[in-house]
Amino acid sequence: MHSFWLRANAVLTFSVIILAFTCAMASVSDCFNSPSPSAQIQITNINWFQKQRNGNEEVSLAMNITADLQSLFTWNTKQVFVFVAAEYKTPKNAVNQVSLWDAIIPAKEQSKFRVQTVNKYRFIDQGSNLRGKDLNLTLHWHVMPKAGMMFADKLVIPGYRLPKEYR
Amino acid sequence: MGWMGDTVDSIKSIQIRQLLAQGVSLGMIVTSALIIWKALMCFTGSESPVVVVLSGSMEPGFKRGDILFLHMSNDPIRTGEIVVFNVDGREIPIVHRVIKVHERQETGDVEVLTKGDNNYGDDRLLYAQGQLWLQRHHIMGRAVGFLPYVGWVTIIMTEKPIIKYILIGALGLLVITSKD
16 A cells, blocks of 8 residues: 555545646636626727628728726636627628627736727628618627636627718 | 566466456446546537647637637527637647627528637638638537646647557556556
8 A cells, every 4th residue: 555656646646636626616716706897989980881892891990999807807817808899680691790809918907998990800791781780899808717617798889880881 | 676576576477367357447447438528528519528729829818738628509609709610621620719700590500700819810721722611510619618738648648659658558567567
């Protein structure tokens, strides 16, 4: 019962169990955090709005994004991935979600921010349904932990509308 | 040196019955590991419930060597989810985030575009020739949880198979020479 290998085996098994338990507890502690983030998004300008040769419409817009995501951070948070998606319906597609901008927030200090940006990813529809279209701009966040379960949520901001004419 | 002598002695004194009994208990261990793996596959609904991150395309969130726990449900795929997918013709699954979703009205079929957080452009370069979107059948699961560093064991064993052989050889020797 006292050979080197048996002792090494016992120590290794025990440390793995303790490590697994610690990671599980770290993840459970995230459940006690009740976040209350806030955000505002303004579309400051529609830069251009055209129909491509293949029939798909494309929009380029400039946005002001203000957000306070400090309450999402816990000691077990490695980073928060935040992105803004335009969501709309068309006759062909029940759901369209197009990500316009995203950012990685590595620490609590940087989670209260104000950004002025043009859409990072091209906003292209499958077809030409965007004229005069009502949109929701939704701010999504994805909390990535140092260990354990990830969780994501969103804030839907309705009430945006694209212009009726091409520019 | 005394240890080597003991090992040689114990190999010489093996009886067939004892060897068979140990073979059966080894088989039991392997079988129960397999049962646990299959049960995990059933429970999470995904073909590979655990994957190792192999590239740096999702840094700083997921680094090479981290492991991801996957879960697949029939819930619709939405932007922001981190999905694991196989491209036709490539065997290694890719773990990236969904950035665009278009879901058809009548059929519910969905077309999805993904991108690695740390990549500049979207994944169209990684898809098959001429493929612009991923469909549901390409997607193996959603990442729901993650553990850092644990996957290095798998990466080392895959990239330097000699270590795998050494480990299995040592384990086999331990099993044979133990007097249980």
